[in-house]
Amino acid sequence: MKKNTVFSILTCSIILFSTSCKKDTDTTESSETMSDNLLLQDYTGPYGGVPAFDKMKVEQIEPAVIAGMEQGLKDIEAIANNTDAPTFKNTIEAMERAGSGLDNVFTYYGIFGSNMSSPEFREVQGKLAPKLSEYTSKINQNEALFKRIKSVYDASQKTPLEADQQRVLELTYKRFEMNGAELDDVKKKRYAEINKELSSLYNKFGDNVLHDEENYITYLTKDQLDGLSEGFIKSAAKIATDNGKDGQYAITNTRSSMDPFLTYSTNRELRKQVWTNYYSRGDNGDEFDNNTLIAEILKLRRERVELLGYKNFAEWRLQDRMAKTPENAMQLMLAVWPAAIARVKEEVADMQTVADASGQKSDIEAWDYRYYAEKVRQKKYNLDSDEVKQYLQLDKLTEALFYTAGRLFNYKFTPVAEGKVPVFHEDVKVWEVTDLDSGKAIGLWYLDPFARPGKRSGAWATTYRSHTTLDGPKTVLASNNSNFVKAAPGEAVLISWDDAQTFFHEFGHALHFFSSNVKYPTLNGGVRDYTEFQSQLLERWLSTDEVINQFLVHNKTGEPIPASLVAKIKKASTFNQGFGTTEYLASALMDMKLHLADPENIDIDKFERETLAELKMPKELPMRHRTPHFGHVFSGEGYATAYYGYMWADVLTSDASEAFKDAPGGFYDKEVADKLVKYLFAPRNSMDPAEAFRKFRGRDAKIEALLRDRGFPVPTEN
Template identity: 75%
Template structure:
């Protein structure tokens, strides 16, 4: 009888447990029923975002509900009475928050691609809430104790390699975000994060304001020297802004670069230059200097709570460089050669100006203009002539060709309306394995600049690859800011823009080629993930791409051999400018975070640091501090902007491996190693180990110096 009573009680308990679970699931369904942004993605290709149904009014309630639902799932994991294991703790954490992840994708698209004044208000309200939400997870004491239990057990009995990597990354992430702090320090840590999140949003909004509101309108008499295609685009942009008959130079890089390169109007070049490089630094309500000072102080205080001397020391511990000293060592090794090359470039430009009788001394707004004249004189290479062969549509085909040769991918354009998009400019391709015809995912391309879209170019993914809960395909996007051409005109881009286009596609290929079980392993190490994308840039100069896709916009003829030779001969041209403008920003980023921020004057610190560096007066930093969004509108690049030069050492070294292979850049064996060791593992392997598996040794800085045509110090 005792056994039967016990079994009866167990059955009743099981019945009520199932009822409660069913009730919870039903409640969850009802909670998300009315908000499309929380709903599971439906439709073809494993389900796709309902971009066509985004309503700005749905964003805030959906984000709040998504956070609430995820926190409930996290609390359930933290309060589990069973002994903590990898399966019931780490795997459940990997699984938690599906609704929040979905709405957060929409939130990210609006933030980067479709920001409006109404959305910016919502973002301002949500930023501190999101920060507090993240702190509630990263500082959940019960949750961390469970993670710690699993981690400590693994020190004696290691888990399978991929599980151990997920566990190590999870433990480190919690440790770095205050999980070991006392309750009092945790409270302060959370408060700092909330304040920082608001400052990041304000910084970003201020930059966007200055990009949108400093537009230079030209009349027909002020177009001397500008290419025909640029003039047509500028006219369309002006018309779109209600200035029919005028020509608009917007305050974005894609607009100012060609203007500064070709305009014969020096006073206008100076005006456009100052508008662009003064973003966030105009002494008005949108000035970012005081915000930067606050950000630096709060970042220092926060890491001091964790026992670190400065923000850079804290940030770099899980990067390839490991320490700020290592990162600075690389930058300081390259800097002297870079500014020495700038001096040579300026001398050449001044000679051209003097020869023309221009009676000027090269200033920052002259650099691109006279560099182009030197290019023509020294290499007989006209950038506008090259541009006639760089059509965006053909470059897109070229990237797909490279992906087919290296990764065995097929890109098939989808008819408009097949899947929802967030703007009519967005095009979508299905990505499949050419051999098996298996769907790899979808590739979204959003190429054009618009109001509310942040400047620059970037890649992201709406869904990443994983298999732990069933195989998921990849939804990836590339986003650019090309000035939209006039109707019926081909979009022609500069060589630099074409290189960037390939670069960002490299990120997308990194997403598509992932072969990992757990979502955490899809993350990246900042000074490593730029390597894969920078490496893909090298295929732009391969013969297959040049001969088949770089064709003239009018007659479709391939780029002539003599022009190709000129391009290759000029491969190291202007590398002083390119390296110095970048490195100045990267060094400034590091020095700001190593300095004592207690009484910092941001503008003064920037000027004094540039003086100490012997920064050439003829060019600016790529990103001046008041608009350095990489570093001050969030934290992913803070003390990590050096990562591009770190990754370029790997890039130059890996390029030599391809160049030396029997099949060159399309060598099958090298391509297989590229995928196996550098693309597919994502963050499942320590980056330094992964590179050694690919190359058989560590990368050498000499490859970078040779690649840029710099002298190597003995």
């Protein structure tokens, strides 16, 4: 998500907002002509103005960023050199407005970086990375500016400001302190140099992963399709044709293509090939290999925080997170880990029995896990994932999102007529969002659902404009982005239950954006191990009776999903939790251990292998994100030593969901829903997350709810 641009450039999030940041001043266009650059202009049109996505061009990016940075530094200098005594209004509030010229630029930049990347853009991106790093360092290390911030902060310790002002002030002060504002000149210089080096490394890391996603495609012939569904085959045929391979079938190197193939293909050797392609991204021993880059990133991160007096990156990073310390984060993960790997052992035993009976004369391997897990699901619960998928139509699930938003938030989503709001690709659709309590349009929701070349993998949410009232109320422009495989013409887009949960998850982020009631842009930010809580919580509404009974209908017959099938889904709700929990936790533990280790001469491949062995990682499954393609952690800093945050948020989610389960109206109980919006969504970062949860729940969250959710043993008190 975007906060004030001046301070958000180097805090890029892979799940929420991607702004890898970059530039070189070899352009001859001067800033005096920048008023003609579309990307720097205010949005025009309906809904308080909308991005001109239909007119943006890659060549506009570099000069727009340069001009925006020039103006941003002028804004900062004006604040820093103000001769009036520092106050909240002339210092902190002025900073909230500083650098606003870059806000729109980075909306377009984010689209080119995440949704419509190209070799031309990546070249610009690489040139801009060090320049944007320098820009941020000039602000963070401005002594006169920090002196004014500190003066306002010190005064507030004696005479506190209004609650939201105090929160903005404390977040601003802490941000500058954590980024070297109090270092001496020599250390400041090195700190800035490190940030500049890292920005280029992050950019290169992401480009390498994207290269491997685009260039490792598995093409099948007609005799290699056994086990695959008709819809998947038609989609794979279209992708192959689009890639100039008419008559073949393409399995792209993305999760949305890999996952169903590994689940249903009967061809074990092909499963191995597809699995290997996917989990080897960034690790192919060629010019696009990321292992050396990771080692350098870890070394530079450690050196940078040592300048500030911290022992390691994790200690520095977590001080302003809910976990506070690496020890607390590790304690949570290791409390769940034994139960997770124990469950994997049980799951593998069940799968091996099925594999042996089918004639497979070898042990379960990682490329077998999804395939035989599906066989076990069918045997144990008589539940076929492909049968469930026939009731999970993307269009109907989109309606389910709107229904949920209406019941909990009183929001209405209305399609915007094609052509009224510009979009950057024909696949993108737009809805107007109305708050029925006020009767006012509060923003627009953009949906970019399908995979395509140049679009990064995964699913994420972002904003093109956030709500604030500092200079009058602003409508929200929010976007959800997925990588579903487009169906063949005339066919419904069918997705898996897991993908449907992710769809709800990302929509939870969008609702968090729309519900904001903050005045200051900084308060639209978030605490990383808390911001995933709201989105993870929204996943729970997918399995409510109201959603199931209204929106899960068969794609061919239109018949509602049978009650017997729903019962099977709910009965199997904790099935395969060993796999899901272990693959995630392994990545989170690896993230933390890498940043706690001595980075000098670290061998990334060896460290990964030895750490997994030390954790007794089951050999039958991989980490969700292997280190060489762990973009959350190494293509930016948003989730570095913070990937554990999904687990932290899941504790909050499990506990909060029990509040709904226990309420008279269940998951649609009005009183609990009102508290949900009031304390957990609308305040954004204007309230300490722990305090906000206590106001909602009446106490702190308990890990026992998480263990119950996953069907793991809950320890009893002695």
